[in-house]
Amino acid sequence: MTEQSIPSYICPIVSSRETYTYDMDKKNNEYIDQLKDFLTIASVSADSKFTSQVQESAQWVKNALIESGCDTAEIYPTQGHPIVMGTKIIDAKLPTVMVYGHYDVQPPDPLDLWESDPFEPIIKRTPIHPEGALFARGACDDKGQLFIHIKAFEELIFENNLQCNVTFLIEGEEEVGSTHLEEFITNYKEKLKADLILISDTAMISKSQPSITTGLRGLSYIEVTLEGPSIDLHSGVYGGAVPNPINQLSQMIGQLHDENQKITIPGFYDDVLPLDKASKAEIFKEAFDEKEFKQSIGINDIIGEKHYSTIERKSTRPSLDVNGIWGGYILEGTKTVIPSKASAKISMRLVPNQKWEKMTQDLEQYLIKITPDAYRVSIQSFQGGDPYVVSRHHLGYQAAHLAYQKTFGVSPIATRGGGSIPIVSSFEKVLGIKTILMGFGLDSDAIHSPNEHFGLYNFFKGIQTVKHFYHHYTNLSLQDSSL
Amino acid sequence: MTEQSIPSYICPIVSSRETYTYDMDKKNNEYIDQLKDFLTIASVSADSKFTSQVQESAQWVKNALIESGCDTAEIYPTQGHPIVMGTKIIDAKLPTVMVYGHYDVQPPDPLDLWESDPFEPIIKRTPIHPEGALFARGACDDKGQLFIHIKAFEELIFENNLQCNVTFLIEGEEEVGSTHLEEFITNYKEKLKADLILISDTAMISKSQPSITTGLRGLSYIEVTLEGPSIDLHSGVYGGAVPNPINQLSQMIGQLHDENQKITIPGFYDDVLPLDKASKAEIFKEAFDEKEFKQSIGINDIIGEKHYSTIERKSTRPSLDVNGIWGGYILEGTKTVIPSKASAKISMRLVPNQKWEKMTQDLEQYLIKITPDAYRVSIQSFQGGDPYVVSRHHLGYQAAHLAYQKTFGVSPIATRGGGSIPIVSSFEKVLGIKTILMGFGLDSDAIHSPNEHFGLYNFFKGIQTVKHFYHHYTNLSLQDSSL
Numbered sequence: 001m002t003e004q005s006i007p008s009y010i011c012p013i014v015s016s017r018e019t020y021t022y023d024m025d026k027k028n029n030e031y032i033d034q035l036k037d038f039l040t041i042a043s044v045s046a047d048s049k050f051t052s053q054v055q056e057s058a059q060w061v062k063n064a065l066i067e068s069g070c071d072t073a074e075i076y077p078t079q080g081h082p083i084v085m086g087t088k089i090i091d092a093k094l095p096t097v098m099v100y101g102h103y104d105v106q107p108p109d110p111l112d113l114w115e116s117d118p119f120e121p122i123i124k125r126t127p128i129h130p131e132g133a134l135f136a137r138g139a140c141d142d143k144g145q146l147f148i149h150i151k152a153f154e155e156l157i158f159e160n161n162l163q164c165n166v167t168f169l170i171e172g173e174e175e176v177g178s179t180h181l182e183e184f185i186t187n188y189k190e191k192l193k194a195d196l197i198l199i200s201d202t203a204m205i206s207k208s209q210p211s212i213t214t215g216l217r218g219l220s221y222i223e224v225t226l227e228g229p230s231i232d233l234h235s236g237v238y239g240g241a242v243p244n245p246i247n248q249l250s251q252m253i254g255q256l257h258d259e260n261q262k263i264t265i266p267g268f269y270d271d272v273l274p275l276d277k278a279s280k281a282e283i284f285k286e287a288f289d290e291k292e293f294k295q296s297i298g299i300n301d302i303i304g305e306k307h308y309s310t311i312e313r314k315s316t317r318p319s320l321d322v323n324g325i326w327g328g329y330i331l332e333g334t335k336t337v338i339p340s341k342a343s344a345k346i347s348m349r350l351v352p353n354q355k356w357e358k359m360t361q362d363l364e365q366y367l368i369k370i371t372p373d374a375y376r377v378s379i380q381s382f383q384g385g386d387p388y389v390v391s392r393h394h395l396g397y398q399a400a401h402l403a404y405q406k407t408f409g410v411s412p413i414a415t416r417g418g419g420s421i422p423i424v425s426s427f428e429k430v431l432g433i434k435t436i437l438m439g440f441g442l443d444s445d446a447i448h449s450p451n452e453h454f455g456l457y458n459f460f461k462g463i464q465t466v467k468h469f470y471h472h473y474t475n476l477s478l479q480d481s482s483l
Numbered sequence: 484m485t486e487q488s489i490p491s492y493i494c495p496i497v498s499s500r501e502t503y504t505y506d507m508d509k510k511n512n513e514y515i516d517q518l519k520d521f522l523t524i525a526s527v528s529a530d531s532k533f534t535s536q537v538q539e540s541a542q543w544v545k546n547a548l549i550e551s552g553c554d555t556a557e558i559y560p561t562q563g564h565p566i567v568m569g570t571k572i573i574d575a576k577l578p579t580v581m582v583y584g585h586y587d588v589q590p591p592d593p594l595d596l597w598e599s600d601p602f603e604p605i606i607k608r609t610p611i612h613p614e615g616a617l618f619a620r621g622a623c624d625d626k627g628q629l630f631i632h633i634k635a636f637e638e639l640i641f642e643n644n645l646q647c648n649v650t651f652l653i654e655g656e657e658e659v660g661s662t663h664l665e666e667f668i669t670n671y672k673e674k675l676k677a678d679l680i681l682i683s684d685t686a687m688i689s690k691s692q693p694s695i696t697t698g699l700r701g702l703s704y705i706e707v708t709l710e711g712p713s714i715d716l717h718s719g720v721y722g723g724a725v726p727n728p729i730n731q732l733s734q735m736i737g738q739l740h741d742e743n744q745k746i747t748i749p750g751f752y753d754d755v756l757p758l759d760k761a762s763k764a765e766i767f768k769e770a771f772d773e774k775e776f777k778q779s780i781g782i783n784d785i786i787g788e789k790h791y792s793t794i795e796r797k798s799t800r801p802s803l804d805v806n807g808i809w810g811g812y813i814l815e816g817t818k819t820v821i822p823s824k825a826s827a828k829i830s831m832r833l834v835p836n837q838k839w840e841k842m843t844q845d846l847e848q849y850l851i852k853i854t855p856d857a858y859r860v861s862i863q864s865f866q867g868g869d870p871y872v873v874s875r876h877h878l879g880y881q882a883a884h885l886a887y888q889k890t891f892g893v894s895p896i897a898t899r900g901g902g903s904i905p906i907v908s909s910f911e912k913v914l915g916i917k918t919i920l921m922g923f924g925l926d927s928d929a930i931h932s933p934n935e936h937f938g939l940y941n942f943f944k945g946i947q948t949v950k951h952f953y954h955h956y957t958n959l960s961l962q963d964s965s966l
Contacts, residue, residue, distance in 0.1 A: 046816030107818055110715070176816050203720070217719060221817050230781025232593070234931040236700060236902025237686070239832045240802025241793045243786045246827070247805050251737030253730060298713025301857035303726045310724045319723030322730050323820050328807035329828060333529030333659050334704050334865050335590055336830055336903075337806050337931055344729070345812060347819055349722045374784035382817050419719025420819075448717040448820055 028460065032123070032134070034064070035147050035459075038103075039121040039136040045081055045104035045176045054172050057103045058082045061146075061170050068150050069157035070168065076188075078180035081172030085191075088157070088166045095477045096165040097470070098194035098433070099153070100423065101146030101201065102174030105138035106448045113450035128207070128444055129455035140454035141447035145200035145440055146170065148459060152466035161467075163474040167194055171423075174201075177221065177383030178423045185423075185430050196396045196473065197427050200462065202417050202439030205286055207457060210404040210412040210465075212397065213437035214279075217315070218350030218387035219420035220360040221323075224249070224367055225343040227376040232328075233338040243374040245342040246327045252370050253322055253344060260306035263320050263348075265366045271354045275316050282392070283311055285413045296444060315416040319349045320363075349418060356384035356422070385422015388435070395476050396436035403438075403468035407461055438462075438469065511943065515617070517547070518630050518942075519604040521586075522619040528564055528587035528659045537655050540586045541565045544629075544653050551633050552640035553651065561663035564655030568674075571640070571649045578960045579648040580953070581677035581916070582636075583906065584629030584684065585657035588621035589931045596933035611690070611927055612938040623937035624930035628683035628923055629653065631942060635949035644950075646957040650677055654906075657684075660704065660866030661906045668906075668913050679879045679956065680910050683945065685900050685922030688769055690940060693887040693895040693948075695880065696920035697762075700801070701833030701870035702903035703843040707732070707850055708826040710859040715811075716821040726857040728825040729810045735853055736805055736827060743789035746803050746831075748849045754837045758799050765875070766794055768896045779927055798899040802832045803846075832901060839867035839905070868905015871918070878959050879919035886921075886951035890944055921945075921952065 043057035044050040058075050065073035065086030073086035081104060108118035116122050121136035134144065149168070156162040169192065173179050185192055202213040228243035258264050275283075288311055294302065304313040313319070327342025329335035350359055364379045371377040390397060392414050404412040417437065424435045440462035446452045526540035527533040541558050548556035548569030556569035564587060591601035599605050604619035617627065632651070639645040652675065656662050668675055685696040711726035741747050758766075771794055777785065787796040796802070810825030812818035833842055847862045854860040873880060875897050887895040900920065907918045923945035929935045 046818060047814060107812070107814065109812075109814070113714070175818075217722075219719070219819070221819070228782060231596070231929065231934075232932045233780060234902060235802075235804045235806060235830055236702070236832060236900070237926055237930075238780070238797055239700075239804045239830075239901060240800055241785065241787045241797035241901075242780060243782055243784070244804050246808050247736060247740065247803075250733035250735075250805065250808070250827075251740070252733075254734030254737035257730065257734070297716060297721070297725060299711060299726055299857060300859065301726070301855070302724065303855065303857045304724045314721055314724035317723055319718075320730075321718045321722045321727050321821050322733065322811065323718060323818060324811035324813045324822070325729050325733070325825065326809050326813040328805065329590065329592070330807045330809040330826075331530060331590065331592070334828065334830070335529060335658075335806060335931070336702070336704070337589075338804050339807070342808065343813075344733075345817065347718055347722075347817070349719060372784070372786065374782060374786045376783065417719070418722060418724075419717060443720055446714065447720075448818070449715045 031151055032456070035134065035144060036121040038143050038147060039134070039138055040119055042119045043104050043138070043172065044107050045173050046107050054081045054104060058084050058172055061103050064150050065168055068154035076184065078184060080180045083172070083181065083184055084168070084170040086168035088162070090162055090165050094164045095196070095474065096167060096194040097473065098167040098169055098192065098197045099149045100169045100197055100199045101149060102142045102171050103146065104172040104175050105143070106141070106175050108137045110450060115451055123456070126453070128442065129453070129457065131455070131457045133453040133455045135451060135453040137452055139452050140441040140445040141452065142174065142201045144454035144459055145462065148200055148440060148462035148466055149198070152463045155463065156467055156470060162470065164470060167192065174421070174423070177219070177385070179383045181423050182426045182430060185426065189431060192431055194433055195477065197433050197435040198438060198469070199421065199424070199435055200438050200440055201421055202419065202437045203441040203443050203445070204439050205413060205415065206442065207455065209410060210408045211286070211415045212400050212404065212412050213417040213439055214392060214397065214414045215316070215352065215389040215416035216387060216424055216437070217318070217418055217420050218354060218356045218385050218425065219347060219422055220350060220356045220363065220384040221345070221347040221382040222360060222363060223343060223345050223380045225341055225378045226371065227341045228374065229338065229340050232340050235336040235338045238338055242338060244338050245375060246339060248372065248375055249327070249342040249344060252367060255370060256320055261304055262306070263318065265362050267362065268318070272318060272351055273353050282414045283315065283416055286311060286415060314418040316351055318351050318354060320346065322346050349420065350387050352387045352389050354387060356386050360384055383422065385420050386425035388424045388428065390434050390436065394434055395480060396434060396473060399469055399473035399476050400436050400438050402472040403465045406468045407465040438465065440465070514634055515939070518617065518627060521626050521630060522604040522617070522621055523602055525602045526587050526621070526655065527590050528656050529590050537564045537587060541567050541655055544586050547633050548651055551637035559667065561667060563663045566655070566664065566667055567651070567653040569651035571645070573645055573648050577647045578679070578957065579650060579677040580956065581650040581652055581675065581680045582632045583652045583680055583682045584632060585625045585654050586629065587655040587658050588626070589624070589658050591620045593933060598934055606939070609936070611925065612936070612940065614938070614940045616936040616938045618934060618936040620935055622935050623924040623928040624935065625657065625684045627937040627942055628945065631683055631923060631945035631949055632681070635946045638946065639950055639953060645953065647953060650675065657904070657906070660702070660868070662866045664906050665909045665913060668909065672914060675914055677916055678960065680916050680918040681921060681952070682904065682907070682918055683921050683923055684904055685902065685920045686924040686926050686928070687922050688896060688898065689925065690938065692893060693891045694769070694898045695883050695887065695895050696900040696922055697875060697880065697897045698799070698835065698872040698899035699870060699907055699920070700798070700901055700903050701837060701839045701868050701908065702830060702905055703833060703839045703846065703867040704828070704830040704865040705843060705846060706826060706828050706863045708824055708861045709854065710824045711857065712821065712823050715823050718819040718821045721821055725821060727821050728858060729822060731855065731858055732810070732825040732827060735850060738853060739803055744787055745789070746801065748845050750845065751801070755801060755834055756836050765897045766798065766899055769794060769898060797901040799834055801834050801837060803829065805829050832903065833870050835870045835872050837870060839869050843867055866905065868903050869908035871907045871911065873917050873919065877917055878963060879917060879956060882952050882956035882959050883919050883921050885955040886948045889951045890948040921948065923948070
């Protein structure tokens with residue numbers, strides 16, 4: 001969204017039943033139409049009934065990469081969803097930037113809380129995005145942010161201004177733990193040689209205060225099922241005399257936190273590194289208004305680990321959340337049943353230097369240990385990821401810093417992200433390449449929630465910022481190598 | 484099932500893919516076909532999408548009552564599901580027996596655990612029912628047992644052997660707490676004058692050891708919802724810093740029992756009357772094999788209130804069970820969400836002299852008290868019922884005792900039932916009439932569970948027993964009034 005060019009673009013606002021005129025040039029209109037097209041594909045990776053849309057989405061990405069100027073773009077099948085790779089070689093002697101993104105999206109449910117169809121993108125104005133925001137599942141996470149990179153790349157090629165080589169690595173399993181990506185990058189190590197990885201799949205503080213995520217939490221995710229009786233029983237005939245798996249699973253979940261909201265798994269905090277002073281000072285640069293925070297998500301009160309601030313709790317401290325629970329009769333009315341089974345999905349966010357495989361094992365062992373003999377417990381663990389940090393002295397960070405400063409006119413703050421992009425630590429481990437996280441979304445964009453959206457302002461500023469990044473990174477690299 | 488008459492009746496056995504020849508006379512074949520017809524109607528009272536079947540079921544009962552010999556039978560609409568009433572006056576000076584039953588059934592889910600369609604009755608042989616059992620939702624609870632009364636009555640009329648007046652009161656809301664029945668019996672007090680109420684909606688110990696239920700537990704049932712954030716949140720961005728309603732609801736449920744499986748609601752046991760020695764001795768007459776009990780329901784170990792036996796825990800001690808729980812993402816795979824809400828259905832079984840309304844209030848207040856400020860809690864309470872006891876010296880009990888002895892050749896044991904028929908205490912309170920509970924089901928009949936069934940032996944023995952009951956009760960009443 002450049003301020004100079006002002007033809008009109010009609011954006012319907014569903015909530016107020018008006019139309020809103022948003023001024024953009026023809027090119028920008030085209031960008032939005034293309035992104036909308038991408039967002040109509042329900043590429044939900046977690047649910048097998050969306051498999052064909054996931055594949056359609058991969059094809060869409062391949063086509064977009066070719067059209068944007070890649071020399072080659074290929075779809076690589078995996079045991080799960082396919083990976084798309086595109087390359088542009090300017091000169092083998094120049095540095096190579098690898099752009100990672102994902103074309104898969106979170107499940108859209110609960111559907112009844114969406115104000116519009118999650119796969120029929122529409123533009124609406126919001127208090128935070130008075131210029132308009134695109135509402136759809138994946139608008140911000142990550143189709144919108146991935147599309148920023150495709151468009152920035154396309155413009156640089158068109159302007160003949162790209163001074164480095166670029167590889168695109170776009171997967172379709174990020175929302176289910178990037179199950180097959182680590183194997184893929186191990187197999188294609190040679191093809192994936194690069195100097196830096198660039199990802200836009202995080203948020204910045206606000207539209208007026210950009211930020212660069214210098215750390216991510218790791219992820220561990222399990223599903224636990226407790227079984228008591230082999231069949232559902234009548235709670236009158238049996239109540240009080242038999243194991244009830246809901247009662248027990250609840251009790252066990254309750255036991256995972258103490259009264260100070262500390263996680264009780266033995267040794268849980270043993271590997272956590274305390275935050276150094278400079279990093280702590282940097283993350284506290286972010287203005288934090290508790291009242292505004294509570295209002296933004298509609299909570300009465302804050303809850304979290306004692307002796308830590310909200311900023312730390314959601315970024316540099318580990319956490320444990322139940323993401324889903326089910327058992328027994330959950331429809332209308334009453335049913336007096338003691339169910340045979342109850343299940344829960346439980347995830348943990350991990351911080352440097354916790355290892356996801358060890359932490360998952362610890363959680364599993366603890367759950368098994370606290371399960372009474374009267375119950376059978378079974379646990380399924382999903383793909384997790386280790387936490388990640390990058391130094392503010394890294395060349396890529398410096399280039400990103402300069403790029404945001406140029407586009408937004410404000411110095412970005414180095415923050416630590418609470419979310420997880422498990423593959424980032426794999427990139428470091430397998431390929432030995434550091435990642436720079438240039439996020440353009442906002443926390444209020446409702447990613448993973450109903451009514452996910454992405455501000456048009458953020459989208460267009462993102463394209464400008466990424467273009468500046470290439471410029472600064474190439475310059476800094478050349479300076480660095482000439483020293 | 485009379486042993487004299489031996490034409491053949493083909494009973495398919497789905498599990499073994501054989502056919503099994505069951506010998507019954509033509510009349511008995513007719514009874515089974517009629518009952519099967521009744522069982523095909525999916526009269527699930529808890530779920531409004533079955534409303535028309537509930538009504539169809541009421542109509543079926545009305546027709547059956549007329550055909551069996553009632554002078555009149557009427558359907559009475561209520562705010563909920565209709566009540567069916569039928570009457571037969573032999574002589575106004577003779578005693579009147581009121582038969583209560585219900586034509587509604589529990590929801591059939593989980594459907595995938597049924598081996599046959601819950602509303603397509605079939606006969607299969609089981610280890611406990613080698614003569615065959617009818618498999619269908621409601622086969623035992625309560626359509627099959629209700630049909631025993633209709634057939635016993637019909638036979639007595641046909642044989643010109645009915646020596647008392649009979650009123651049938653058949654409702655369609657027993658499985659949802661008999662919501663409108665108390666109001667109904669209050670309004671129709673005059674019409675419902677009777678000397679005794681007869682109900683078959685309980686179990687007996689075994690086919691060789693009949694029993695009469697002399698007490699029932701009361702019921703309290705609530706649904707609690709805890710709300711944290713106003714929208715679902717990303718567990719990475721927010722995890723550790725915001726209230727998670729699943730974590731908290733689980734913690735609260737876990738808190739409802741202590742390590743001795745005592746219920747922790749303040750004052751919960753205050754009104755519980757200790758069991759007198761004679762009643763305790765009577766209930767322990769029941770042979771109880773712990774190993775067999777565990778095997779029958781597939782549990783590894785028994786759990787329950789410390790210092791009490793299994794027989795007491797499931798009949799004369801109060802209990803609290805979560806009947807259903809749900810929140811967050813419960814489909815395939817993973818979703819890293821902190822849900823806005825979590826809910827649970829919680830019920831309590833109450834014993835003499837706990838009052839369901841007070842106990843429900845106590846549970847509600849306790850849940851509200853232990854909800855932290857960061858959460859909004861809302862509670863819906865459903866219709867409950869008070870516990871009930873009848874003396875073994877009661878005339879109706881004596882008649883039932885003689886009837887079972889005659890039919891089974893064994894003295895029945897007076898047991899205390901763990902289930903609830905909330906209306907039984909209302910009958911006493913509103914109409915001043917005691918109820919005799921002549922159950923013919925078995926605990927292993929899987930009522931409220933997948934593959935509910937009712938033994939053909941039990942069904943036909945039931946008809947004989949009820950016929951004998953009328954005979955003894957009339958005689959004892961006449962003796963009693965002539966004293």
